[in-house]
Amino acid sequence: MRMTLGRAALALVLVTGSAPAFAQTGEITVWSWNVAASSLESTIEGFNAQYPDVTVTVQDLGNQQVFDRTLAGCAAGGAELPDVLSIENHEAEIFWAQFPDCFTNLKELGYTEEIAAGFPDFKRVELEVGDVAYAMPWDSGPVVMFYRRDFYEKAGVDPEEIKTWDDFIEAGKAVAEANPGVVMTRADFNGDTEWFRMLANEQGCGYFSSDGSEITVNQPACVAALETVKKMYDAGIITAADWDEKIQANTAGTVASQLYGGWYEGTIRSTSPDLAGKWGVYRMPSVTEDGPRAANLGGSSLAIPNNSDNKEAAWAFVNYALGTNEGQVTMLREYGLVPSLLSALDDPYVKEPLPYWGDQAVWVDILGTLDQVVPSRGTPFFGDADGIMNAVQSQYLNDGFDSAQAAADDAANQIALVTGLPIAE
Template sequence: MRKLTLLSALVLASAAAAQGNNLSGTVTVWSWDVAAKALQSTVPSFNKKYPNVKVNVVDLGNQNTYDRGLAGCAAGGADLPDVYSIENNEAEVFWARFPDCFTDLNTLGADKLVRNFPAFKWTELTANGKRYAMPWDSGPVVMFYRRDLYQQAGVNPNTINTWDDFIAAGKKVNAKFGNGVKMATISNGQDDEWFRMLANQNGCFYFDNDAKQVTVARPGCVTALGTIKRMNDAGVLATGDWGGQITNIKAGKTAGALFGAWYEGTVRTNAPDQKGKWGVYPMPASRAGGVRAANLGGSALAIPSSSKNKAAAFAFIQHALGTPEGQVTMLKSQGLVPSLLAATRDPYVAQPQAYWGNQRIWQTVLGTLGDVPQARGTQYFQDARQVMIVVQSDFLKGRYKTAQDALNDAARKISSATGLPVAR
């Protein structure tokens, strides 16, 4: 198996080398935030192989990339780039609504790279026998924390094993800093990422993995929403949108952040003066001995059918995502966690990271991957997410008596929006 994988990689590499001087033109890439910066970091090594191809990475912002992608597909591919960044949990929206908008990458050679990635990473990228995008990064969830603030408050991260432990630690932080520092920031009213992370660790999501039922009112999701309410009521969380969370980190108003591991680059690049003050530990479990892992995010790269330079676009994707060189470059520059199996075995993964107090953080991060429960976004991800944003906010404001009541209402609304039945 391994020999076949290496052989296929060598064949593609040889073919790429032969093409290197033949490919030319401009490849325009749409992406966002650290993802765009990460892709930009692979351009110099790509241009050593393909000196006549100019890569133009455009940072449109996350939501704008998604919205313009939908608009472009609805317009028959008008004004779309050569390479399009897409989050895994939103990918099926495109495949379902616009099956002809993107290129089947199998026609360009992606079928020869299948075994180089974990099987689960292809699930949401494949439809009707077509492979519409190549896996990029994954988002194993961890708790990023300020070592110095924890220490000042007398909190030992090694003793935080459950969310109850986390709440207890938060009360110590509140007492030490007069409520001026919180344990983390939740984007309540703006997003439901905390709910998705905690639901995932409890084996629950909006929908079942067959995309046939609404499962958001099941016990694992009830536990997740109830836990968030307990943290909110205990006063250990700050509230803020994406920009507000970064502002809190830079100002030292939060002692940590719960996110997918790709957030490492966000912390490091936005707070360079805090080098050595940060660390990482696995997300707390809902109960003693419970799962301390989840996934948030993870993206892929696709080629719109309207691209006029597909060969060069695929060459760039193959270099950035299909080689350890490209993937580890992005891990180093922006903290994007590789999906490419060979990249996760790179020696860099085992190295101490100076910004993170010389902790071997990538071993901690990648060590959780095997425990992440499976979840599927489906084509209805955004419909469900918009419902849950409102329901979560209303629940934290006391507008529902229990988490079960809140999620029963969410399930009915999601069912109404999608046409899928509520699981019994």
């Protein structure tokens, strides 16, 4: 028979951080994907030290399968869903909008405002609707520039002097000249809007307003981001490459920089192990000299379906993995998943110089921007807006529009047709 933990006792556990007076029992299943699934598995040992009678099974279904099966399960009234689900932040509102009764309000299980306040606002904005918290923030993607120290040094480029994107362009020309066959950076212009979204978020803009009620992709800050991407493209310092091609370029030594969320640290380290000591990290440049230099790309959350037969054990696991430094830093150390939990900044591991990164304490630099990231709403229409912007961006880069404003206006009009939302004045 499954033994459950009373709400009062559970609240005490959350406040004290100690193991319960009597352990919960039973089994819970978690759906996730790839390195995220492996990261969750790495926390089970620590979780079982506090909850030895709970068996956790993590199933790696792949990103698209988790999304598709969650939608199908919710449409079927919660049938065949697990006890815990991984949900990407930018897709989260698709689920809450269509199936609000499919997920447990975590506040009913012990997700207090005090716990929630331990995460930056940009991670919570898409996970909470009114007084309901549908999911708990997991990893994040604070954006930084990963760079090859040797290529920069050969060109006489000091990354600390790169404050603006104009500086980055000039540095890129110098790096290419000093290192034949090396391009400053790469972007997936054929299949993604990653660079536009990172620069737009840095400037405080996105596809939609902060409350999700208006289309804002043609506002000045977004226009400036799009214009900046084309400026780099026209200067020849940024060329097209998909995910696999970027990794190949890293290993082959044909690229000097990669702009990505902090989780890319694990990708570089694991796929290019022979380049230890040659890579470093610096803050992303801005549009202006004194402009913002923080953005986010990627990140997920964990939710508990309403049909779970063991919600208390599911919550205990979620709160251990995501709400404790021990859980979050275990995933950071083992698989490079970047914590959203602000207190993780105080963990000794975060401050350690890492040999692969030339003894730079890269996690201090990466996590140090978390509280500066401006929230950006995905809304239930993210997929529609992103697909439209991807096509518009490609056309704009190939001189299909007279200006960035004209391109952004076109994207806004198309998004309005698809979503029915008004365009912000």
